[in-house]
Amino acid sequence: MKSRSRNVIILIISLFCLGILIINFMPTLWFQRHLSKNWNIPDTGLNLEEFTRRPNRLCLIFAVDGVPFDIMKELYDEGYFKGFYKPGRLVSTFPSLTRPAFSKMLIGGKPFGYERLYFDRAANQINGFNLVKKLFSTEKEHQDYHPQLHFLGFPGYIAYVFPDKFTSAAIDGFKNKILNFKGNEFIAYMGLSDAIAHIRGRQAQKEFMKQISTLMDITRNELGILLDVIMFSDHANNYADNRRVNLVAALENGGFRDASQLNKPTDFVLPRNGFVSVAALYTHENNAGNIATILSPVEGVDFCAFIENQSVIVQGSAGYARISRRDNHYRYKAIWGDPLLLAKIVGRLQIEKSANDGDYFHADDWWHATKDHMYPAPLHRIWEGLHDLVQHPATLLISLKDGYAFGPAIFNQAIVGQRAGTHGALLDSHSNGFLMSDFMPVMAYNRPQTVANLLAGAAEAKLKGRKLWPFN
């Protein structure tokens, strides 16, 4: 008996030590593995002929996850990112999440879902995550992002638990890779900046971006050839102590059933991904109205959006409105209240644009009228989010108020639930990323399509041996 309890104590101590070891060394190992796995251009094996044809410029296309415009503006005003033109805002997709936003910008086509987990109607199951595959497979995820994209500093979910552990590995890894790079277009994705925002908050993310600024200076000095940089992010972060919204309890009280398949008429599927300010709900189409009515008064819910008779309904505690689209024109009709706070703007458009066709205004007119709104470019983004942003669009997108988030129940726990920021909602504080460059000025407000065009233009210019120019 005595020796048995001694063995148990030894086992506990060993497990504890193993845990410490894993926490301290795994991140670096993990990071290295992902870095080489996702590195699709070899560092060695370059023949001399190719080497002599090496151009004297390198274009760095740098996608930085989750960095808001405000932080870049502050850093720029404080003297960081020397040699760059001043940053502009880059209004994300809705939901303001990495997968759809970067897919759109980096010409990778539509991702399967808004986040990793999504519901596949045809297969009637939740897809997108397989732990065994995740841990042991070296296969790359296709469809998402650009095929030539180099992942930097994004060693998977573990970065969202211990972001600090990866900082120096990410910075050093980036420096080594770019300094030894032999091509002329280096497309990089840095995911760590988002993990830092979620876990450590605004100040930590700003400090990290200072390191990126230094990294840019060092790279430029040490590269030996000219460096052209286009840098942008996919969305912002709200830096609030976000409370978890309990959507499921409200729906169950309303007679619906939380399920992983759609079998009974009352079933809904709600994939739980990260802790974000949006939820994508899949259910039978005729449930959408009832579910929106149940969820609208729930604390933290800003609005629900769903398709009804070829229009989109926006329903929240602040009102009920219908969005219609014809060609490239949108109409916003508030039935009661004004859920997207557009009454004044509609009035202005009616005077300035003199709509002759029942208040349908061109998408570009809406863009200019709403790009600096609390809900930036709301009509197009909501429409796109429910129609063709992803391969498996939700029945309802639920956008949350600032300070609220949705995710797995584990986020109710104190330690795991400790979050310093999030994004996903339609709000500007969740949506406004940045775009900046050191070889061309950018607009004050930009759309993901601007970046897509810019990169397509960059690819075309490169093919034709031309220098890169803006495609605003």
Ligand SMILES: [Zn+2]
């Ligand atoms: Zn994030």
